[in-house]
Structure formats: structure tokens, C-alpha cells
Amino acid sequence: MKQAKRIRQPQGLLTVRIEGIPASAGYAEGPLFDLDRPPAAYRSKAGAAEEKAALKAAIGKALSRLTSLVENADGDAAGILEFHIAMLEDDALSGPAFVSIGSGEPADVAWRQALDGEIADYEASNQDYFRARAADLRDIRDQVLRALSEDSDLAASPGAILYGTDIAPTRFLETDWSSGGGIALKGGSSASHVAMLARSRGVPMVVGLGASADRPTGNALLDAEHGGIVFSPSPAELEAFRQSSSSFATRQGKAQAFLAQPAVTRTGTPVRVQVNIAYPSDVDGIDIETCDGVGLMRTEFLFGKSLPDEETQYHAYRKVLEWAGDKPVTIRTVDAGGDKPVPGFTVEETNPFLGLRGIRLSLARRDIFRVQIRALLRAAVHGNLKVMFPMIATAEEYSQAAALFAEEQAALAMGGAAHKLPPLGIMVEVPSVAIAPEAFANVAFFSIGSNDLTQYVMAAARDNAAVAPLNSVRHPAVLRLIASVAAFGREQGIPVSLCGDAGGDPAAIPALLEAGLRDLSVAPAQLAMAKAAIAGVSV
């Protein structure tokens, strides 16, 4: 569950801010459109023959609608529509529904059951790409259901922000994006067809906002550069949003030219720019030539509904390592807890940001940690792997984690399995490490997690809109700690990078480079803009 933060405004309106994951960068301001509106009710027919005829007609109607859409589509969009058409034309899809009608079910129930079975099968897949097709199947299901109930399917008004659990690809294609607008999903995936379309058309999109008890209405602000939405914004938030939005548009226009070039400052200092990824499929949309590797691969995605087995993890890590070739891939061991609970793993806490999260949890649940360690050791032979531990506060925690790597390495060597011990580094996000880095002179590298470091230094929760102004990486206290870690790294010959949101924030980049950093890791969508911002700095 995401935490929604509320601030009571003077006018009595309730401002709600929810954080999610950016799937297509950009900004949108507009009225909300409810994607979860249930379709109109279906009126049952007189008998099985009539029910069959109704389903047949509805499939035909959905097909002709798709056929007319495909005529005006190109590239990716046409490919998606052709896939929907091929599925709907296949008797293997509708066959079970016609059988159910024969045994007394009405057409809508029969069709829904048949498709829900297929959808469940796709959702159970351990491949991202295949799982993302469940959204296509739901779309196909709903197109026919709408045709059955003769629902006119109210269109979103131009410039609207489409908000709901998930969005159908055909809904995306039917929407007029020429006057702006955006997509905000409680669920969703950055690997979905719609996410790909949104990126290629420049439609702002955020996924993973989490279930919300509220049914927000009115205007909303969608920030798909950082990943968040604000309902019923205050005038101050609206003004700040419009500034970010117009600065984004200007930067984006200038940035594209920088994407293909290595990043250098105005005075010719080279800066490494890597990418942060949350899912293995994220790399499918990135040209490896445009970045210096993966500075942060999160592994929380593996810990969704259940705990992942070793093979699932191994294949996920291997995919990214093979994509990157010789370039480094820094994988962070699971950072559950805090704002990222995992059923069966994390514990309920009154103050989760200060509780059993990151490496603390992994060391408390070694059975689970060892599975991840084995998968990492085995994947290491497929590329240039580095591994880092989140939320390290003491040198003892690092030693314990490193010892577990040594133990599992010995076990793999005994069993004759191919493996390699990667360099082991730490995240610098707990102030104790940033203040006294000398305790960590034996680690292979430091990666500054600026989001957590800032919230702990400023004592301002990063998901709380009420204290958002305090939560600035550019506060002198935070910058001084970053500079001191960078200096310590230079003295000791330990590489130091930064992988928090600040690394991709053009407003923060000058201060980070001035603090001595020369290695930033940013969201893929921010690569071009980060390089452009670096080019404007004189260090």
C-alpha cells in the first residue's frame, strides 16, 4: 500500500499526493477520468441460440472496431491491434464460451469466464513480457463485453488524466492526446503495451500508485518525470507544478541532442551516467550505447506476491547482465520494508522508515537472503556484476553480509556450479555512514542513495507532502555529507556514485558535481536531460 498524504487547505479541500513509478516522462494537468467505471449491464436473451448469436455479433462488432482503428495506426500501435484481431478471430479463444452458453450460461458470463481463465494464465507467467499481455487479454474481454451490452463507452474529455487500476491499449489508441492529458494507474506496468505507446507518443504516464480508498474527482496534477499525482492541488502546488512542467518542456527540447554523446561538463570533465532500473524489461527500451551501465538495479520487483526462487532471480539478473555486455550492472540486494512492504517477509512497524528494512531485514531473514546471494553469484559469470547492500548503518552489517557471500560461494564451488564473487559495495543513505565513512575503508564502492540520505538528515519523510519543502538534497547539510563521502572515496581509491532521484534532477546536478561526484545514475527517461544539465556545469 502506498501512503497517501493529506493536507487540509484553508478552503477545506483535501489535497492528496500519491507516489508511483514513472513509465513515460512528462507533466499533465487536467480533470480526472475514471477508468474503472463498470460497463453497462447485459440483458439476457431468450435461449442458448440467441445467446450464441449475441456473442458472435459482439465479437464481430469488436473486430470491425479494431479493423477501423488499425487503418489509422502505425508501427507499434498497428502491431498491438493486429494481435488483438488475431486473438479475436481465433476460435480457440471463443470456443469455451460457446460451450458454456450451450450448458445454460448467458453470453456475458460465458465470455467473461473463458477470458478470465486465459488472463489468469498470463498473469501467472514468470516472464515480464508475457505477464504484461494480461492487459491485452483484459482489453479484448472488455471490448466484447461492451459490444454485448451495447455500452456507448463514454470517451474521456480532451486533456483529461485517465485514472484507474489499469488501462486498455484500445482505450489509449482511441483517446485524443493532442490537447495533452496523461495516465495514472494504481497497478499497471512499465512493460505494458500502453507504456510503450505512451513513451513513443510522449504521453505522461505513472504506474504503481497503489490502491486508494478514495474516489478522487476534479482536477489533478500528474508528474510523470518523478512519478506522482496530486489530487485537489493547493494554489502553491499548482504554481510549483507549472514551473516544473514548463522547465521540463524546455529541457526536453534541448536534451535529445545530448543522448547519444558521452556526458562531459562545459569545461570538459567526463561524468559517468548510468541508469536506474526496477524491472529487467526496463532495459528493452534503452540503447546501451547511451549510458555507462546500470548504477542501480532494484530487486524488489521479484518480491511481489510471493518470495522468488533462485532460478527466477538468476534469469532476471542474467538478462540485464547480458544486455549490458562489458558495462557494469550494480544490483542492490532486496530493499524491502520502509515504504515497500512484502507479505511473508517484512514486518508491521509503527515507524517503518526507521525499522527493520533493507540489509537489516535480509540479515534477520537469512534463509531468504541466501537464495538471493546464490542467484547473484551464479549470474555474475554472465557480465560485469557489482552488488550493493541497502541501509547499511554499521561496518558489522557489511561484514556479516560479505561473510554470507563467502559462505555461499564456497558451497557453490563445492557443488561445481559456475559462479563468481562480484565486488561488494554499500549504499550510503544512513547518516552514520556519511558522517563516519572511515569505518568502511574495505568496501568495494559507495553508492549514495540521496532520497533516503536526505530524508534521514532532514528528518522529513519523503512521502509526506506536508514536509516536502524540507526534503531537499540541496540543503547544505546534505551536500556537505555528499562532498565528504566523495572526498573519502578519492583518498582511499573507492569509487563513489549517486543513484537517488537527485542524480537525474537538472536542478540538483550542478550542486552534486560541485560536491565532487563524477558518477550519477538516473531513471532511463532522464538520461538525455541529465547529460544536457551536466554539459552546462563548469567543474
Place this chain on the structure above:
Amino acid sequence: MSASAEATVLITHEVGLHARPSVKFTKLAKSFAADVEVAIAANGPWFDAKSIVKVMAAKAPKGTLLHIRARGDGAVEAVGALVDLVQRDFDEDRDHARSA
């Protein structure tokens, strides 16, 4: 006279035998009179290569050794053409493949 043919081919396309590649694969299979089936293991299960629902259900990612067999008129040609399509990465250029 009843012909039959069988072959295996490695899937090298980035996302495997999925949405768009499956559309092309099943369309090509349907252009032959022979019964065509695919499997991701030599001992099956075998799926109707003319049904996209069944082909997608095979869940064949990149790196899968795809088994293709056909029986009936044009069986040899059908297997040859389908193997060729897989080897050509379903005629998708790299950019296309990446976003598929």
C-alpha cells in the same frame, strides 16, 4: 499421399514467440493446407500452429528450441517456411523488436 516433416529452430528474437511474432507465425502456418503443430520440448505438448491462442500459450521466450511438425499437403514446405521465419527473427528490425 500424406507427407510429413519435422524440424527444430532456435528462437533468437528478443522477446521470443510473443504477440507480434505469433501473429506472423500463425498467419504463415494458416497459408498451408497441412496440419502444423509446435512444441517447446521434443515430447510435447504440441500446440496447433494455426491458433494464436495456442501458440501464445506455448510461452516460448528467446533461447527456446522450437519444435515444428507438419502432416499433409505441403508439410515439407510449411515446416521450411516457418523455420525460415523464426530464423529471420520474424522480419522485425532491431528497433521494432525492442519495443515489441
